Amino acid sequence: MSVRISRSRKVSAIDQVLAGERTACVAEADCLDVLAGLPSACIDLVVADPPYLIGAKSDGRGRASPWADLCNSSTWFQKWIGECRRVLKPTGALWSCLNWRSLPTFYKASCDLGWSIESLLVWDKEWIGTGSMRGLRCSYELVALWRMEDFGIANRSAADVQRFKWSSRKPHGHPAEKPVDLMRWLIEQSGVSEGIILDPFAGSGTSLVAALDFKCRAVGIEVNETFAAIARKRLAAWKPESQVA
Numbered sequence: 001m002s003v004r005i006s007r008s009r010k011v012s013a014i015d016q017v018l019a020g021e022r023t024a025c026v027a028e029a030d031c032l033d034v035l036a037g038l039p040s041a042c043i044d045l046v047v048a049d050p051p052y053l054i055g056a057k058s059d060g061r062g063r064a065s066p067w068a069d070l071c072n073s074s075t076w077f078q079k080w081i082g083e084c085r086r087v088l089k090p091t092g093a094l095w096s097c098l099n100w101r102s103l104p105t106f107y108k109a110s111c112d113l114g115w116s117i118e119s120l121l122v123w124d125k126e127w128i129g130t131g132s133m134r135g136l137r138c139s140y141e142l143v144a145l146w147r148m149e150d151f152g153i154a155n156r157s158a159a160d161v162q163r164f165k166w167s168s169r170k171p172h173g174h175p176a177e178k179p180v181d182l183m184r185w186l187i188e189q190s191g192v193s194e195g196i197i198l199d200p201f202a203g204s205g206t207s208l209v210a211a212l213d214f215k216c217r218a219v220g221i222e223v224n225e226t227f228a229a230i231a232r233k234r235l236a237a238w239k240p241e242s243q244v245a
C-alpha cells in the first residue's frame with residue numbers, strides 16, 4: 001500500500017510508516033497537531049486510550065455542574081474523534097477506551113459529530129478496583145467502536161462482554177497501561193492484518209506492540225516525553241516470535 005506524501009512536508013517517521021519504509025514510530029507531540037498534518041484516508045484502524053478527563057471542575061471550586069464540565073470536555077473529544085474519522089479509510093474503524101463516567105462525554109461528542117457509536121464493549125477486568133465505603137467496587141471498563149461505511153467485524157459471533165485480566169502491576173511503568181490481550185482482541189476483530197494502526201494516546205505503546213503482532217505497521221502519538229521513550233523502547237524490544245501466525 002502506498003500513500004502520497006506532500007513534498008512540502010519534511011519527511012517524518014510517520015510519513016515513512018505510511019509509505020511502508022518503516023514499521024513503527026512514536027511521535028512525541030500533541031495528537032491534535034499531528035493528526036492535522038496527516039492525509040485523509042491513510043489509516044486502517046485507530047485504537048485510542050485517551051485520558052478520561054474525569055473530576056474536572058470548571059469553576060475550580062467544585063461548584064460547577066458536572067454536566068457543564070462534561071459538555072466542555074466533549075469539545076476536545078469531538079476534535080480528536082473527528083480527526084480520527086478523517087484519517088480513516090472507508091474500511092476502517094475507531095476503538096476508544098472509556099469508563100461509565102466519561103461515556104456521556106463521548107456520547108455528546110459523537111452526537112455533535114454525527115458519527116454514532118456502533119458498539120460498546122464491556123471489558124471485564126477480572127479484578128476489583130478500590131472503592132468507597134458507600135458504593136460498589138468497579139471491575140469493568142468500556143471500549144466504544146465507531147465504524148466507517150465499509151467496515152465489517154471479523155468475527156460476527158463476537159459478544160460485547162469480554163474478559164481480559166487487568167494487572168495492578170505496571171510492567172512498563174505507565175500508570176494506565178492496558179493489557180496487551182485487550183488491544184490484540186480489538187485489532188483481531190477489526191480484520192486489519194498488515195494494515196496501518198494509529199494510537200493517538202500511545203502511553204507505554206501497548207496497542208503499538210499489539211499492532212506488530214498482527215503484521216501491521218504502527219503510528220503512535222504521545223505527548224509525554226517519558227512515556228514516548230517507554231513506548232519506543234517497547235517497540236525496539238518487540239520480537240517477531242509474538243506475531244500471530
Ligand SMILES: C[S@@+](CC[C@H](N)C(=O)[O-])C[C@H]1O[C@@H](n2cnc3c(N)ncnc32)[C@H](O)[C@@H]1O
Pocket residue numbers: 029030031032049050051174176177178179200201202203204205206207221222223224227
Ligand atoms: C490512558 S493513557 C494510555 C495508556 C496506554 N494505552 C498504555 O497501555 O500504556 C493516555 C495517554 O495519553 C497521553 N496524552 C494525553 N493527552 C495527549 C495529547 N493531547 N496528545 C497525545 N497524547 C496525550 C498521556 O500522556 C497518557 O500517556
